Amino acid sequence: MVNLITDLADISALLHGEHGGVVLVILFLGTLFFMGNLMIIVLTLVRLFSFIFSLLRKVLLR
Numbered sequence: 001m002v003n004l005i006t007d008l009a010d011i012s013a014l015l016h017g018e019h020g021g022v023v024l025v026i027l028f029l030g031t032l033f034f035m036g037n038l039m040i041i042v043l044t045l046v047r048l049f050s051f052i053f054s055l056l057r058k059v060l061l062r
Contacts, residue, residue: 014023 015021017023
């Protein structure tokens with residue numbers, strides 16, 4: 001727990017330092033990149049399950 005508090009203090013110091021804007025931009029771009037990858041994974045899984053469901057329906061309704 002102590003490490004978490006010191007980490008938060010370090011992050012706060014980075015954000016309030018002279019390069020705080022750069023850190024915010026990097027964090028924002030990292031968040032966008034993560035969300036984009038997550039969306040691609042979710043869409044791929046939805047398509048996969050939809051494909052499996054359609055195959056099962058074709059086999060069962062034969």
